[in-house]
Amino acid sequence: MEFGLLGDVEVRVDGRVVDVGHARQRCVLAVLLVEVNRLVPVDALVDRVWGEHVPHRARNAAAGYVSRLRQALPGVRITGRQGGYVLTADPMSVDLHRFHALLERTPDEAVLGEALRLWRGEPFSTVDTPWFSALRTALEARRFAAVLDRNDLLLARGRHAGLPAELEAMADAFPLDERLAGQLVLALYRCGRQADALMRYDQVRVRLADELGADPGPELRLLHQRILTADLEPPGRVDTLWSSVERLRRDLDDLTRRLHRLTG
Structure with missing residues (x-):
């Protein structure tokens, strides 16, 4: 049996969706699943x-x-005590708990990809009580951070070719996020689109000034300067380094498995 909260509340048994009742009943299930194994x-x-719209005899309804x-x-098993x-x-x-557990592991592309694939849509999208709204906001913030972590890994490994379109859509949705802006600027530059990269930098610089009265932070300014002077690490060399690290990690995992078999 699998429970889904990262999207519509659902329960699957052997891959088949089970009817768990109307929206309010699914909310009750969602609360119990968020606090699974806790009273x-x-x-x-x-x-x-x-929330603020508690009906008469709400305890009986629950x-x-x-x-x-x-x-x-x-x-x-749902126990009353x-x-x-x-x-x-x-x-x-x-x-939801699997998502958090994956993000607690050492971040790599596979782990972050597995965590992000758990999302099917907006959690609790039809519920607007304060508790669910706060939980939804916190979950979406952690998902956003995980996406940015994944982007950093892809850029570090020189895997920028497929990123600009996704990053442009994200930057349009979060125009004041400097980390995201830096990722987009770098991806555009690495794809040979220096003019677009510089244009995106200017857009975020102007927006920060207009809406926050602030300049870009030091990291984004440094990236801009390095693009102007073509002083960036060639992505091929970065990718070669990460490939070596990945090979070493796989060799260590293989050695660990062999030692476990010998000592088990």
Whole structure:
């Protein structure tokens, strides 16, 4: 059984989507999955699901939703105790917890790619209670940071060819993010589009001045200067270095597996 929160709330059994009820009932399930294996007091559950619009007899309504979830998901254990509920499951069966666990590992392209592929859309898009809104904002911020980390790895390895279009769309959505702007400027320059790179730098410089009354930070200014003077590391040399590192990592992993077999 797999639980999805990074998009519409859904449950899959053997790859098949299971009907877990209407929107409010799915909200109850989402709260219990976010806090999987931890007690959620009834008052906290009510606050998170209804926010400021708590209905009459909300505690009874919550109990009814939990009862129906038990019927819809007979393989899932939802226990009532100490004035609250606990949903017991493997946290790695919940995409949200798997996403966080992957980002806690040493970041590399494969790990970040796996984490980002867990996202199916905007989490809790139909829910606007303060708790869900704050959680959604925090999750999207962490996803954005993971995308930027992945971009840095791709650029460091000279794999810039496919990046400009994606980075341009992101930069249009987040025009004041200097790290993203630097990635776009560098990718454009590495693709032989120096004029476009300098134009993008000027756009973010003007926007920062107009909206924040600030100049670009030192890293972005240095990148701009190095483009003007053609003082950037050739991507081929960077890619060669990373290829050597990747080969060494694979050799070490292979050696570790062999030693484990010999000593096991």
